Amino acid sequence: MEMIGGRCTMPKRQRTSVNIPNSSVNHHLSRRIVLLGKSGVGKSAAANTILGQTVFESAVGSISVTRESSVKHATVSGRSVSVVDTPGFFDTQMSSEHLMIEIVRSVYISSPGPHAFLIVFPVNRFTKQEEEIPQMIEMLFGEEVLKYSMILFTHGDQLEGRSIEEIIAENEALRYVVDQCGGRFHVFNNKDQNNREQVNDLLQKIDTMIEQNGGGHYSNQMYEDAYRIRREEEFESVRKETEMRVRAEIQRENEIQRQEEIERVRMETEMRVRAEIQRENNVRKQQEEKQNTPECEKRSGFKKFFSKYCKYFLIGIAAGAIIGGGAGRDVCGVVGEVVGGVVGGVVGGIVGGVVALIVHKRQRRH
Structure with a gap:
């Protein structure tokens, strides 16, 4: 029991004060x-x-x-x-x-x-x-x-x-x-x-x-x-x-485990959300690529095709315009010549394109 430096604290009890009269106790007792x-x-x-x-x-x-x-x-x-x-x-x-x-x-x-x-x-x-x-x-x-x-x-x-x-x-x-x-x-x-x-x-x-x-x-x-x-x-x-110390330690450990579990759930949830957002972004990107790529490729392929075989288109347009214009002039004069030239140029261009396509397929086979 420690005595020095500390104040004892015990509940106070009421005690009855007494007056001390002379006693009749045997004075020869020790x-x-x-x-x-x-x-x-x-x-x-x-x-x-x-x-x-x-x-x-x-x-x-x-x-x-x-x-x-x-x-x-x-x-x-x-x-x-x-x-x-x-x-x-x-x-x-x-x-x-x-x-x-x-x-x-x-x-x-x-x-x-x-x-x-x-x-x-x-x-x-x-x-x-x-x-x-x-x-x-x-x-x-x-x-x-x-x-x-x-x-x-x-x-x-x-x-x-x-x-x-x-x-x-x-x-x-x-x-x-x-x-x-x-x-x-x-x-x-x-x-x-x-x-x-x-x-x-x-x-x-x-x-x-x-x-x-x-x-x-x-x-x-x-x-x-x-x-x-x-x-x-x-x-x-x-x-x-x-007991209080053990309970406090258990509570502290439980609190640590609870915080760790909360952090684990938070990280897993965050990872799932990020994965879901990434997946949605990938899908949207693929859809956009799917929608945009064929048209682009189509336009790009036509440009390359026209650039390579433009002479067939031009020859067809020129030949069609000459033939159509001459035929129209014979029928309707000047107006017929103009109309016949336009129609002949269009038909000639289509024919030139068909010729160019036939030539392109043959080249791809060889």
Whole structure:
């Protein structure tokens, strides 16, 4: 699960705020507490304050000195108390995977399970990262974990006369986070470890929370169930992503095939149309050639024939005109001569053409 750089997004749930009265729970029962929060918010100092002794290494500032989850025990107000200190969320000096493993391990080293998760915030700072921490805890340990959780504000000496209730009321995001933990919160001044009243008040609030949870605690089984559900959700998410990716790939391939089929049909249609147009053009051209070529050839052949045998035509025309003109003059005088010459020329030309045709056929036979 990736933690750094991304904002957890989970549906917000309304939780009922509760007032924390004094509890009648048996104070001789042991209490197991896990501290969670960012680096440098005072988790280790708060653990030392609860136990009344310096057993966890603590440093001022935002640099984390805790690299793994560890548990310490002490007798507090006559009962056994164990506190688990954990590495800080968003610790840039640890890999996300290693950090999550160590935080989850806190449940096992507080076996059979913690009575309370104390989510530690400084009173003078609440950023987007602090706002994300309850959601991250819920993602790690399941929805039930916030029933066993309480906000612990550190650096109470910096309130400067203001109440923590005022600070919560003025910050909507902080108010929502407190509501997620059932309205439970407490303030510590880690500089005053001798103030045991603040520790006893915290244990009383934890006792009340245990009563509200039916006297039980967060168990390893709850974590196992949460882990199983988270794995199932991750598997389902991967399955859906894979399915969507496969569907998108199939759709993309289908679209490519569809476009290729459209292009193939278009090209085939274009080729058929072009072939049909070419065929029609060829037919029309052949028809035009068929209509035009015989007449042309006929005219061209006659010209060649006349040019070759024109002497027969001229001799026939001349002879016909002379004979026809002489015959016409004898019959009708001058008019008869003219008419006879024309008629004789025509008849002579026809006779000359017949002679020329006979000569042409004989030449073709030889």
